[in-house]
Amino acid sequence: MDAKWSNLIVFISALLFASLVGGCAHPYTTPEVNRTWLNFLQDNRTTRQQVIAKLGEPTASFENGRIVAYRLIGPNAPDPARDIYLFKPLDGIPPIVARAPEPLDEVDWSVRLEWSLVLVYDPQQIVTRHSVVRRF
Amino acid sequence: MNHKLLLIVLGCVLCGCDAQPQAPTRDQIEKGPLSFVQDGTTTREDVLLRFGTPTGQFEGDRILTFRLAISRALEVTPASRVALTYRHDDQGVWNGTTHELVVVFDGKNVVQKHRLIQIQDPR
Numbered sequence: 001m002d003a004k005w006s007n008l009i010v011f012i013s014a015l016l017f018a019s020l021v022g023g024c025a026h027p028y029t030t031p032e033v034n035r036t037w038l039n040f041l042q043d044n045r046t047t048r049q050q051v052i053a054k055l056g057e058p059t060a061s062f063e064n065g066r067i068v069a070y071r072l073i074g075p076n077a078p079d080p081a082r083d084i085y086l087f088k089p090l091d092g093i094p095p096i097v098a099r100a101p102e103p104l105d106e107v108d109w110s111v112r113l114e115w116s117l118v119l120v121y122d123p124q125q126i127v128t129r130h131s132v133v134r135r136f
Numbered sequence: 137m138n139h140k141l142l143l144i145v146l147g148c149v150l151c152g153c154d155a156q157p158q159a160p161t162r163d164q165i166e167k168g169p170l171s172f173v174q175d176g177t178t179t180r181e182d183v184l185l186r187f188g189t190p191t192g193q194f195e196g197d198r199i200l201t202f203r204l205a206i207s208r209a210l211e212v213t214p215a216s217r218v219a220l221t222y223r224h225d226d227q228g229v230w231n232g233t234t235h236e237l238v239v240v241f242d243g244k245n246v247v248q249k250h251r252l253i254q255i256q257d258p259r
Contacts, residue, residue: 060189062197063245067181069189071216114216116188120181129181133188135216136205136232 030134033072033115041119041130048125058119070117072132159258160210165235169212170252173239178247183239187214191236199240203233208258234258 040046040054058068114136120129160168172178172186180197184190191214192201203215215233233255242248 060193062180062184067184069184071189116214118184118188120185129185131185131188133186133214135188135214 030115030132033132037072038117038132041127043127043129046127048121048127051119051127055117065121067118067120069119072115072117159208160206162252162254165206165210165252168210169206170237173237173247173250175247175249180241180245180247183247187212187237191215197241199238202237202239203255204235204237205232206234206258 034041040050055070059071060069062068114134116133116135118131118133119127122128173183180200183200183202187202187204190200191203193199194201205213205215207213234257236253236255237250238253239250240248
């Protein structure tokens with residue numbers, strides 16, 4: 001096998017490896033969401049009042065408000081410097097908590113990332129358990 | 137020798153891209169990622185913490201439904217409640233959904249019964 005073929009195989013191998021590794025990269029992972037957007041949340045410490053002050057009204061409520069859920073929407077180009085934006089209900093769609101670059105028209109919702117934040121409160125209105133679930 | 141090795145590696149990578157495991161059976165899913173859902177034991181709290189906001193809600197919150205994408209590798213990703221295109225077309229909401237999980241809770245907020253319905257073959 002001559003050097004030309006050898007170089008070609010090396011090149012293709014490198015290209016495939018790079019695309020495989022690149023394909024695994026995620027623009028915004030669930031741990032990052034916890035670290036950046038939700039770092040104020042601590043089980044057995046954070047109160048319902050603090051959550052509402054940060055995230056507003058929840059998207060869904062269960063067991064008379066003991067369990068609540070928020071939809072977290074993030075575009076594919078996160079900017080940690082921005083604040084969380086609250087979206088008003090739109091044509092029956094529940095409020096959405098989103099972080100988006102300004103102006104919001106520039107958000108490409110077709111490539112957005114979405115998570116569901118679920119919070120469980122105790123009778124003293126303190127978060128006892130919470131989870132962040134990635135959705136598609 | 138090095139060339140042969142490179143060709144083998146290249147072949148493995150290409151074959152690996154094409155190899156796809158068998159579609160999981162309901163039994164495999166029930167005993168795998170959904171094994172935590174046990175009638176008479178699992179609470180609503182546990183289900184919601186695992187799957188997030190349900191895609192459907194009936195009779196208050198007695199019956200919850202979750203659209204799920206279950207991969208051939210048994211990875212479960214819950215679906216969003218709205219279409220990816222952010223329009224109101226229900227068709228978009230179902231894109232990617234492979235199964236729907238229907239969960240019925242009793243008066244003590246414990247799973248009374250559940251059923252997994254296959255919508256389409258896993259990808």
